[in-house]
Amino acid sequence: MTRKSTLAIFAITASALALAACSQAVAPADNAAMADNMAIDDGTMTDDAMPADNVGATSQSVGFTGGDGASLGSVTVTENAGGVTMAIRATGMPAGVHGIHLHEKGLCDGPKFESAGAHWNPGLKQHGRDNPAGAHAGDLANLTVAADGSASTSIPVAGAMMASGNMMLADADGTVLVVHAKADDYRTDPSGDSGDRIACAVVAKGR
Helix, strand or coil, rough: CHHHHHHHHHHHHHHHHHHHHHHHHHHHHHHHHHEEEEHHHHCCCCCCCCCCCCCCCCCEEEEEEEECEEEEEEEEEEECCCCCEEEEEEECCCEECCEEEEECCCCCCCCCCCHHCCCCCCCCECCCCCCCECCCCCCCEEEEEEECCCEEEEEEEECCEEECCCEEECCCEEEEEECCCCCCCCCCCCCCCCCCEEEEEEEECCC
16 A cells, blocks of 8 residues: 555544544434424423413403393403404393493492492593584494394494503593493483493403
8 A cells, every 4th residue: 555545544534533523522402402492392381471461462252141140141352453342142132123232330239239339431531422512532322132132243442442552441440331221312411312231241340
């Protein structure tokens, strides 16, 4: 074997040994990275990464109660950029057209629900959308209940928010949604001549 051949073999062998050493040095780091990836892939989360309960929640559903304590359906309150929407699902309510309003205190003490106070009125206006000095923020569209006691409708409340802003439902007193015995005439102060309070749902408790 010539001297040149011997030197070439020596150089190749040295290169192979150097590459092997580099591979062994890098492997632990690669394995650690792979372990981290596996921890993420199997759904494992640290305490810092766990989401808090109800973070980002934008809706809640609460029940309607009649003056005798009977369950009369539910209302789901959903907050969005422009206010809130009240999705009403009535069951067992008297058939006909009923005034429905947000009231200023988060209490539904039967049988007459007087604990709910007056209409929710942060703007200090008079009652009714057809009143030149109205309307209360809590004045909503009439609810029509079918002959079988059921109703399903969604009513927007522009500008309202659950727990922030100037039109906050979850303020110190809270807010309830009240169904009245008669239709709201949308004009007569203070309640549109809508009669007795026959159903109530606490949409935001007082603080």
